[in-house]
Structure formats: structure tokens, C-alpha cells
Amino acid sequence: MATALLASSCVTPLTLECRSRCGTQVVAGPDGYLPDHQGSLWSCDTLQLAEDKFLPLVAEQFPNACEELKVRVAFNEGPYWEFPAGRRISGIARCWNHSIELSSKVIYESSYAHEMLHILQNCEDVLPVDHGLDSSHADWRRNGFLDIISKWKADMKEELE
Numbered sequence: 001m002a003t004a005l006l007a008s009s010c011v012t013p014l015t016l017e018c019r020s021r022c023g024t025q026v027v028a029g030p031d032g033y034l035p036d037h038q039g040s041l042w043s044c045d046t047l048q049l050a051e052d053k054f055l056p057l058v059a060e061q062f063p064n065a066c067e068e069l070k071v072r073v074a075f076n077e078g079p080y081w082e083f084p085a086g087r088r089i090s091g092i093a094r095c096w097n098h099s100i101e102l103s104s105k106v107i108y109e110s111s112y113a114h115e116m117l118h119i120l121q122n123c124e125d126v127l128p129v130d131h132g133l134d135s136s137h138a139d140w141r142r143n144g145f146l147d148i149i150s151k152w153k154a155d156m157k158e159e160l161e
């Protein structure tokens with residue numbers, strides 16, 4: 001599957017026309033940036049693959065997840081960007097306008113699953129805060145979100161390498 005996907009000349013590059021079956025749509029990042037397929041592995045096809053690998057992992061907790069993934073996704077150039085308070089981040093979710101931004105990290109290291117979990121959780125802080133986490137990820141350990149992210153990354157890596 002992975003070999004066929006990458007070796008195929010039919011891979012659809014990532015463009016503003018890309019839209020997943022659940023309705024995740026690509027929008028331009030800063031300066032109209034879109035990651036190039038060679039560097040990041042993001043394409044229309046891998047955007048769909050990301051969704052296909054994500055949905056089964058969240059099906060138990062979010063049976064209507066597909067409905068919630070009508071999300072606009074923009075990409076930033078570089079693996080990280082500066083965030084206020086001196087933090088460097090590689091993704092952000094904005095639940096108020098149903099959008100996420102991802103860095104150009106290779107897809108299986110990206111924060112796609114992380115940001116989509118924020119969207120599914122409507123960016124709510126589900127207190128109390130699990131040990132070692134902050135309030136915006138308060139329940140992510142006890143509710144299995146950290147495991148979901150690890151599993152998604154492993155599944156994507158297996159498909160794409």
C-alpha cells in the first residue's frame with residue numbers, strides 16, 4: 001500500500017482543492033505556503049490517509065468524529081514556529097473557527113492527530129489535570145489520547161515508509 005502510494009505517478013499533490021471525505025479542507029498558510037510533497041509527504045492522498053487512520057482510533061470516544069472533521073487545515077513552513085510566551089510549537093487548533101495549522105514536519109511526526117483531538121474535544125479543558133500535563137491537555141493521559149496519538153504516528157509511519 002505505502003509503496004504503491006508513493007511510487008505511483010497518480011499521487012495528487014497538496015493543493016487548495018484537496019478535501020477529505022469527512023470534509024477537511026486545505027487552506028493556504030502564511031504567504032500562501034503549502035508543503036511540497038517530497039519534503040513532507042503531505043498530498044491529497046496522505047491527507048485522506050491521515051483521516052482514515054485517525055477515525056478508527058477515536059471511534060469509541062467520538063462516534064461522530066467524521067462530522068467534526070470539517071476542518072480547515074493550513075501548513076506553516078519549517079518544523080516549528082514561535083508562539084507567544086517563548087514556546088515553539090508544531091501545530092495549533094482553533095476551535096472557534098474549526099481550523100488547525102500544522103508545521104511542515106514529516107507527516108507521521110506531525111501533530112495532525114493531536115490537533116484533531118483538540119477539535120473533537122472542542123478545545124475544552126477536562127479537569128482535573130493529569131500528572132505531567134497542562135490544563136489544555138488535562139485528561140489526555142487517562143482518556144487515552146496520548147496513546148491514540150502514538151498509535152496514529154506508528155500507523156502512518158508504517159504506511160509511508
Ligand SMILES: [Zn+2]
Nearest residue numbers: 114118136137
Ligand atoms: Zn495541544
